[in-house]
Amino acid sequence: MLTALHGLLTGRLKMPTRTVDPKSKATENRIERYRVRFDCRAQAALCAQIAGACRLVWNLLLADCERRYRLTRAYGKWTDFPPENRPDLSTSFFTLGQRFIDLRSKPDAPWVRAFLGSPWGRRYRVMDLSWLRDMPCAPLRYTAKYLTDAYTCFFKAWAAAKAEGKSLGVRKSDGKPKGFPKYKRKFDKDDGFTIPDGVRLDGDRLHIPKVGWVRLEGSGLYRGCKPKQVRIRKEGTEDHPKWYAYVCHEVPVDRLKPPAWT
Incomplete structure (x- = not known):
């Protein structure tokens, strides 16, 4: 379960495109993206x-x-x-x-x-x-x-x-094989952190450890469902950063959003 949640949050697993048979599973994991609204600048600084x-x-x-x-x-x-x-x-x-x-x-x-x-x-x-x-x-x-x-x-x-008798090739930037883990830099696009468990959601507010309660702005389609994991990401530019929360919910099958073609 932990690996599946991690894959969903990092984009390594594809999201289901249709609902599943309710008899086969009671719940499904779904991710919603929210804009994080801080109460003060100090909270944004702590996230950074x-x-x-x-x-x-x-x-x-x-x-x-x-x-x-x-x-x-x-x-x-x-x-x-x-x-x-x-x-x-x-x-x-x-x-x-x-x-x-x-x-x-x-x-x-x-x-x-x-x-x-x-x-x-x-x-x-x-x-x-x-x-x-x-x-x-x-x-x-x-x-x-x-x-x-x-x-x-x-x-x-x-x-x-x-x-296959082939080579991965070498990266020009550091001379290491292609695909080898890279060192992270301050201005990398995937800057953020994950709350792996013990997620605390109260309505439209999320508790971030050491930061406190912040407000989430979004559709809230699965609000009220059990939150499993949250990925906090900084997007936008360095001069105008925007923080987002990707919340993985455990959603009952009867609350799943129907496919667009139905």
């Missing part, structure tokens, strides 16, 4: 800060994954490492999520010290990462889920190309 923290977590975890891979390549085969020194090459959500917890709460963890002392962690060495503790944990940790999915897509594409 949370989005920035998610970018930082993504870049830190990606840099550490690259460090582990490069160490393995430099040493030889992964099995050549002494068992106590073998780098963990896993990119699973569980593994990356635990590394985020270490970054946030255990800055003295051995792998964190090793990362910051390496060439891949040089740019983060002078940063004070303690401010991550002031950010909501769940949205930041869920960034690891997006990175896991990015690696999964890359590995699938790489395996498919290899099976």
Whole structure:
């Protein structure tokens, strides 16, 4: 269920184009897009800060994954490492999520010290990462889920190309294979964060952790249905940003919007 919701919010799963047989399923997931209206500028600034923290977590975890891979390549085969020194090459959500917890709460963890002392962690060495503790944990940790999915897509594409005897090619921007996860920048178009669970909706108002209650402006077709997950995204331009909430509702089949041709 979590993977399906994540896919809907990121656009990796196609939305159903027609209703389903009520006998086959009691509910369906549907996403509605709302404009977020803040009560004050401070709320917008906090959302931007949370989005920035998610970018930082993504870049830190990606840099550490690259460090582990490069160490393995430099040493030889992964099995050549002494068992106590073998780098963990896993990119699973569980593994990356635990590394985020270490970054946030255990800055003295051995792998964190090793990362910051390496060439891949040089740019983060002078940063004070303690401010991550002031950010909501769940949205930041869920960034690891997006990175896991990015690696999964890359590995699938790489395996498919290899099976056909082809190459993925190389990106001109950084020299890495096409499809490999990219580092995020401040002005990227997909800037935002996800509230993965525990969504609090009260009428046309949404509670964003550490930000407070904000007003949602939209059709509200499925308002009153159970909210499962919310993706908060900044769109528009940097000078005139607009924030939107993509709310995934659990909708009873009798409330599903009929197809346009009926």
